[in-house]
Amino acid sequence: MTEHAYPDPWPAPTASRPLNATVTIPGSKSLSNRFLILAALGTKPVTLRGLLRSRDTELMMDALRTLGVHCETASNAETTVTVTPPADGHFHGSDTVYCGLAGTVMRFVPGLVLFADGPIRFDGDEQAYQRPMGPILDGLEQLGATIAYEGETGRLPFTITPPLHVHIDGLRRHVAIDSSSSSQFISGLLLIGSRLSGGLDLTHTGEHLPSMPHIRMTMHDVEAAGGHISMPEQGHWIVEPASLELPADVIVEPDLSNAAPFLEAAMIASGSVSIPNWPYITTQPGGLLPGILQHMGASITLDGTPFDEAMRQAQTQPHAYTHRSGTLTLTSNGTIHGLGDYDMSAAGEIAPSIAAAAALADTPSALHGIGHLRGHETNRLAALVTEIKRIGGKAEELSDGLTIEPVPRASLHAAVMESYADHRMATFAAMIGLAVPGIEIRNIATTRKTIPDFPGMWADMLAQR
Ligand SMILES: O=C(O)C1=C[C@@H](OP(=O)(O)O)[C@@H](O)[C@H](O)C1
Ligand SMILES: C=C(OP(=O)(O)O)C(=O)O
Structure with a gap:
């Protein structure tokens, strides 16, 4: 860049x-960072064309690299990047993910820790310490993760420890969070819900829910990767268990x-x-x-x-x-x-x-x-x-x-x-x-x-x- x-x-x-x-x-920041996450959750390389190359997407690619994902820029086009998930299907733990000030990094990457082989520390710009983080971490705790805060509860920086054993019982997990301060908490959980052995039943408990189009974008992009998310009523989502695999080639809108x-x-x-x-x-x-x-x-x-x-x-x-x-x-x-x-x-x-x-x-x-x-x-x-x-x-x-x-x-x-x-x-x-x-x-x-x-x-x- x-x-x-x-x-x-x-x-x-x-x-x-x-x-x-x-x-x-x-390219779109929101689509670029969703496709990067979804490509990382698959098993085969995915080439993203028209990817945004700016601070928020560089932070996302660096975060994924920390977790063992390869992100390689094509020699002939900076906006073409091929993402290859870790060969063993597990994200690598025991390192720090730097989120900068990127909401999509600080709210979408924590969910990947559920499938990591060790704890991951999350940090960011000092200004990012002011941004709400509690609801996504609350959701991950309900899914068995442990959170250790370095400063204020519900704020960066913190370390997420994945559950000792990711459950394989095929039972649907129920999570309820208050997402009124950002739609990204719901999106962050919808992005990983397909990987849970019985899928995810997710409820928003607050009065308001902003940015519904961004949540629909997440549902749409998970579907594009072969997942299925329904919204039986406003503020309630069912994510079916599925192996996610984006098409080999994806074009990002402006x-x-x-x-x-x-x-x-x-x-x-x-x-x-x-x-x-x-x-x-x-x-x-x-x-x-x-x-x-x-x-x-x-x-x-x-x-x-x-x-x-x-x-x-x-x-x-x-x-x-x-x-x-x-x-x-x-x-x-x-x-x-x-x-x-x-x-x-x-x-x-x-x-x-x-x-x-x-x-x-x-x-x-x-x-x-x-x-x-x-x-x-x-x-x-x-x-x-x-x-x-x-x-x-x-x-x-x-x-x-x-x-x-x-x-x-x-x-x-x-x-x-x-x-x-x-x-x-x-x-x-x-x-x-x-x-x-x-x-x-x-x-x-x-x-x-x-x-x-x-x-x-x-x-x-x-x-x-
Ligand atoms: O999911 C996304 O890509 C985004 C969701 C929205 O967040 P909020 O719901 O916090 O406004 C939006 O403002 C942000 O720029 C990007
Ligand atoms: C709110 C925004 O960004 P973020 O993804 O960091 O939440 C934004 O871009 O307007």
Whole structure:
């Protein structure tokens, strides 16, 4: 992975004319890290094409290597990686997995320890010590693992010791956890449930469950590996026992959530931005983005067909459209409308990008159902409110989200904006910088969490005519 050096703080470019750009978005973080885990749980090599190569996927591959999995990059393409599970079918214990700040690493890798031949220690960035971990560890304890915490209970760092004997009695294991602070706890258990001799009966005990599309993505990807997960009712899953084996070749979709800053750039600066390889049918929550942005005043087409019509066609003939992708184009005259009261619980990870457009909109937005963003890379609700106020905007925290009130663009002013080691706060600030001269952003390099070279892509988008 090539590393680029950028000044700190980084001067965010303003858009001096309407955009007319095509931007190719790298692979999906969520799909890449699920496929890496599922490939590791199989028995044969799997080649992943279009894999995201950024901090979160490097951390995942390093974690798997620690467990004895081979991850080898093709000599002709950095985004092609072949994953070979350990020959003896057991993960290797007695080492440390470093999670960085990656939710998918800290919540998906612990489940693999059940099938390891020794204890594994998990550590991460200091900021990761603030992220909730309790529910997944609670679930693994219910499956016979032992957890030793080094600091606060329910937080990194800790060591997981697998059960002495993984049960072979064929009885279905029952696990109940409260996953209201992150869907990743449910996903982490669904990913390994097929490997338990009698499968898994998993219940969510809390009131809210965010990011349902990410849970459906997990169910879908486990099915793609030959497993079977049903959801007989909301908050209850049955994972049948199965040997998991992804197809020998898997193609990773572009990260649709990471398309958000680029698409919204055409709303902020006016003009158009096109994203090639946009899947007609996807499990990614970023698939909801075009609908949200249309609501905010953008016009969107997929392969030249109005987006809603393209979706109607894809839904009426799903077989013809599975694995089909096209070019998504957003066009805008630069007028952005607020969202009013809007439930963002399905797609919390795009809330910071939506908040940037909302801060430049002509009517208010109240984003609800995202209280759990307080446990993301940083407390995103507090961070968004602080940064919007820092540039002269109006925003307030709600118990389950935030409100953003319109102010005239001309009253927004230059500032050095913080990124809080959070890739989405950094891209949020870059979006503001398109409209507000003099924005500088601390630690733009933090965008490497899920985009290998965000500043380079941003500059390239602005330079296209
Ligand atoms: O499973 C996944 O790949 C993810 C699930 C979501 O987590 P939360 O449910 O914690 O928001 C999302 O925000 C995160 O970026 C990725
Ligand atoms: C919440 C996010 O990441 P993570 O996978 O670390 O939870 C995110 O990317 O917005």
